[in-house]
Amino acid sequence: DVKVTQSSRYLVKRTGEKVFLECVQDMDHENMFWYRQDPGLGLRLIYFSYDVKMKEKGDIPEGYSVSREKKERFSLILESASTNQTSMYLCASTFLDSNYGYTFGSGTRLTVV
């Protein structure tokens, strides 16, 4: 069974902390994505990566950075967490030229207090 695994289901962090959200996929996918989901808004793209060490900004990259040192792992970093980053974070992956859609992780619900 193919998988995208996010390291934590729930996280509570303090304002100003540096936060790491980890995502690992076992499908040899080239593309990996980080989205956030907020009530009344669609999934919004934060960053994506189409290859190791490559990254591209999505629609809402401010306050975030990413790291992709290995093909299977894509990390989202909140440099200094703020309360407006309280959200559900979803990681997804897909092949470079795919007609199969995204495979999603189960999400990390982050609360910044």
Place this chain on the structure above:
Amino acid sequence: ILNVEQSPQSLHVQEGDSTNFTCSFPSSNFYALHWYRWETAKSPEALFVMTLNGDEKKKGRISATLNTKEGYSYLYIKGSQPEDSATYLCAFMNSGGYQKVTFGIGTKLQVIP
């Protein structure tokens, strides 16, 4: 940011009823249209990836149609069951590359037994 709209935002149907919802998207630079089902406490799951104008896809009681010239797709559920209760997301991919999609906010379906 591309505009992907879904309607209605939510609906309740009785078990056994058939229903449908709409996704509208930009009609230019079309590459693909995805549909996902997102059940509570689970990961979004890909239902269909549609790439050609006039495409019709079917999986069990769920089917989808695509009109790229006018920029809309319909998702149909025949004989709704309680297990169909979920949020249904559509996502538009333009021809900009990297398999990057823009999601609508979803249609939340509740099937009443």
